[in-house]
Amino acid sequence: MSVPADAWFPRDYAESRREFLAACKELGGEMESHAIDAVGPDGESLTIDLLTLGNRGANDCLVLSSGLHGLEAPLGAAIQLHWMRNALSQSVPPNLRIVLIHALNPYGFAHRRRCEAENIDLNRSFMRRGEEHRGAPPLYEKLDPLLNPESPPGGFDFFTLRAAAILARYGMTKVKQAIAGGQYEFPRGLFYGGKGASETQQLLTPHWKSWLGESRRVIHLDVHTGLGRWGELTLLSAPAMDTAWHRQVGETLGETGYDREKENSVAYQARGDFGLWCSQQAGDIDYAYFCAEFGTYPAVRVLKALRAENQAHHWSDPKAAAFQTAKRSALEAFSPASKSWRQSTVARGVDLCKSAIARLEK
Template sequence: MAWPDFYPTDYLTARRRLRDAAGRFGWHTESHPIAARGPGGGELALDVFTSPRPAPATLILSSGVHGVEGPFGSAVQLFALNSWGNSPPVRVVLVHAVNPFGFAHRRRFNEDNVDLNRNFLLPDQRYTGSPPRYADLDPLLNPPVPPARLDPFPLHAAWKVLKHGLPALKQAIAGGQYDHPRGIFFGGHRPAESVQICGEQLRHWLGESGSVFHLDFHTGLGPWGSFKLLLDIEPTADQRQWLTDRFGVGSFEVSEQNGVAYETVGGFGPWCAARRGDREYLFACAEFGTYGPITVLTAVKRENQAHHWGTAGSAATERAKRRLAEVFVPASAAWRSRALEQAWELVDSAARGLASRAT
């Protein structure tokens, strides 16, 4: 199979192919259904696949925290599973479709319009508040009408970027907000069902491993076809050295306003790290770049309008969803090959590095 063949056409295909491969290679499979349904009423679940033998270190690969980005992470998981067969170098846990609703319905957000990566709050954090500028931008970001064919939004957004600068604007818009339930980048008012499932299962997924490296796959940030590891927590000197040795100088970045990323609350990483117990837990978002920030933001905004204010199944809604899927997982065979090849190198190197460190 060529690289692009590993990308699923939809959620059901993604799920079936992973389950088939896991069964073939003797991986343990478990499913955690959520209450929301897929298109046509089908079941939606977080599926978890664990490699056959225990080991002192665990590599976790998760996909689809942002549903529409799921086909990429799912392709990485399927490729890794097929490549390792029944004997990966370390214990591996694949968490497939953390936001199965968004994956199946081609949304970044979940069944309650929640951005899961703003919903994993720590015990001292509250589901309230917004960046100061978000309320000013709300009419521009979240107009209560279906998306128009001709949308001046990209021009307005470009103007705002000139006025405020991209880092400040990214922070204000994408940093996460808890006041506009139909708006984009809404963090929710309570832990989402997916987050509750992770809360119940994480300890079990970690097993007896004393050392965990977790790669959470994302797309839509950074230059076309390249990737960056984004860390929400300052790594220790040892971890920095390990990341540099394994993946190269400049392969990772600690989140801050002026980099590729921006500061957020409610991220999956700090939440996992807070539950690590006495294990070492290193978490990174593996972010693969696609289109420019205004193109991506425009697609997110338009699909959100279609979801809340458009007609389900209409041509306009379908166009908005197709566009969203394209900006996060481009159809380009060149992008798909390049991104998956790099992701596999990353995953394979991580697994081998973890195995040699653990022995």
Template sequence: MDDIDSWFSQDYAQAQERFRKTTHLLEHGAIDVSDDLTIDWAWSGNSQSPHVLVFSSGLHGIEGFSGSAAQLSLLSLNPEISTLWLHVLNPWGMANLRRVDSENVDLNRNFLAEEKEYQGVHPTYSLLDPLLNPPSPPTRDFFLLQVMQAVLQHGYENVKNAVVTGQYEYPQGLFFGGKSLQPGLSRLLLFLDKTLSHRERIVHVDLHSGLGKFGEISLLLEGESNPEQVARAQRAFGSSLKSRYDRSGYSVRGGFTCALAQRLGGVRYDGITCEFGTYNMLRVLAALRNENRQHHFGQRNLFAPSKQRLLEVFSPSDLTWRKKVLLHAITVYKQACVMLND
């Protein structure tokens, strides 16, 4: 842990190379996404165990920098518990410093059961569309002041829910959930069906960054959690873990862990979103907005200021923050092991 740079990669190619080097003696493989972009996977411990941990990263591409670092650090400890490591679920997004994929789809809003469900938008999102998604390159336009005015007009919880729930009508907009299941995710789900559907017990931790206080960790038990499940999770992770339904006014359509819970109906499955907190929500939203404008209406340059600001809000360069991420990852892994055996 002393050499933090050995865990936090400079780009997707380096992260992929490091993951493959770290896991080359383990059972491993890759799911092709496009060109040389892959979702790499590996097993530590007994891959045939009926009780399995799953640790996934990079569903929101640029968040893969912290997620990959956490996975590499944990793998260096040679864990013996049966664990499936899913490395960078959105490789295009990480390679291009975007949170979304090549079609501007937020993959954590894309896991819907039927194609007819890929429609709809929160009515307040439609009102906010000109503010969230202006059809022009980034400019100084007093965005934060405009957001504050929108909050005063529509209410904080309403604005938050409108923005983050997922929308299916503005293809160039933020939090666009797509019009069908993305091909890479379809291949991922087929792999997971084959790999996990016969297990008895799964605890799945999906690694993210950007939500929460700087350097702190947030844990969210996904799905329609029943009291028994919440109690079991809090015995392992502590009372700071919250159920998705404890969050007033905050919901997500097409989430990854919820989709797996439905597909793995015969398995006792618990899906947990782990967030490494960075900056305040308005700063993160402003960075997402500017990068989205740059991508659609400006020059596509990885070194553009909007790209570098997005990288900073999801993977801060602060060494103390990065060390905390690695320490949080160790704690969460141990807690997941406790839950697996409960």
């Protein structure tokens, strides 16, 4: 098919869902839609949609999920669509099961927010048994007035300069860990992990194991954007997932992993990690989860865009020009309009799926 790779990017949630469902129908397989309570900007209903392909009794399974962070959904959805429309149109090998999950956070996708309807950052909220939704790093508390001003965005508040001063004082590693590692005490703040299981978690919990069928080995690729260098792919997973299977898959796919000792490492350790929860739900089977992160703009610009969007969401009139500007900048920070970025990231994402399948078939 001679469609340019950037053409797979959806304009918005509604278009993405339509395209995903149309591709599902053509492929066959089992489709499921799980509605959430919140609605979209035009009152439309919002769902997490899912397609399972292949044999329930297959030994191996590939999971490809998009939009855990709503704003980051366009690339994940584009990779899913491109892959479905091309490579998957042939039959699925008998020993393979494929699970495609579209928009784990449909509210964030539709409203151009990273978090869901309750301001919960879903990748800080999936606590495992025995963990609590409580606490905030002391440095986050200190930075709260800078990160989460209680006013509409706009005006000159010298955020970039102030952020540079903070970075100079504490260093990138400490600041990144304190800001992005997750907090549970500032409900309108960035990287808030909520006070309990999110709606998405409640929807997924009863189904997760059954979606995997009877598979004994799983590779799960969860697509994200906004971390790392422009257009570059970094595969990340929590250190606690370290198993032989995970290591083998990581080596094949080129996992960079956590390297918190390195000042310029893109990673940090977050609480409430989705991948850890997924592997725990899967029980005693071999589960290799990777967060596939595609880089966009430098960290301070991405943070600035997130901050302005969060201010707009909580403190602006949606009809105000500043609200729309903040939404546009936030989308650009996580889904750049650049044709070359879109082409290369979609192609890289599809290649990653193919490599994962090749690893499972080995």
